[in-house]
Amino acid sequence: MxxxxxxxxxxxxxxxxxxxxxxxxxxxQKALRGSRKLAKAQRDFEEAEVAYVQARQRQRELEDELSQVEAKIRQEEERLYNGSVRNPKELSAIQEEVNHLKERQNHLSNEVLQALEAAERAKQVRDEAATALRAAEADWQKRRAKLQKAEEKLTRYLAVMQKKVSQLRATIxxxxxxxxxxxxxxxxxxxxxxxxxxxxxxxxxxxxxxxxxxxxxxxxxxxxxxxxxxxxxxxxxxxxxxx
Incomplete structure (x- = not known):
């Protein structure tokens, strides 16, 4: 009974x-709001991209400064040797300026080399972060597809069960x-x-x-x-x- x-x-x-x-x-549904792994990969890539851009910018700034110094050296050496300046005191001052510029040239050359290496390292980190990001995006696409199927299945199931509850309640x-x-x-x-x-x-x-x-x-x-x-x-x- x-x-x-x-x-x-x-x-x-x-x-x-x-x-x-x-x-x-x-x-x-909470899981569908986003992937922590993907979010971290995105942050890592963005940070690596910023670091790479800054490293390349620093490299270009140093290269531009080196180019300016080298141009100034050529200009001063031309004045030193083309006979346009005859005053010994002035010639001495030009020679001193050339020597100073060449010291700066050597220093900048080292800095440019270091900046180039830093930019290459930053690019490698950026490229690795980009690869990791693509992998995380691919993983998330697969996981999201499964989650969406699970959401649809649960939603359909709950609709059926709610209908059963309503029908059962009507008999009590x-x-x-x-x-x-x-x-x-x-x-x-x-x-x-x-x-x-x-x-x-x-x-x-x-x-x-x-x-x-x-x-x-x-x-x-x-x-x-x-x-x-x-x-x-x-x-x-x-x-x-x-x-």
Missing amino acids: TTSAHLLFELQQLEQDIAEKEEKLRQV NAADIERYEYLKARKGLPVVAPLQDEVCGLCGVAVSQQKIIAVQRGDLVQCGNCDRILVRATRNTSQHKRA
């Missing part, structure tokens, strides 16, 4: 299943539904417990013979200890099998 308690137990199973699937759906006495909802609000699920070997299947406390008889008769009876609704144990209630 299917009693109100059995119907409520079935309703509970459906609602527990729905709650479980809704939590899974929330997790899937309104007063029994009210009691079920009251207990659910107080205790949360589960609120229906199978009666197993004369004890409550949730709290394990023995149930009086009077209540056992009432349960077997199909009355809606609550456990004297945990206040859950008691249902006569069947294969389904004993195994807590999902609907």
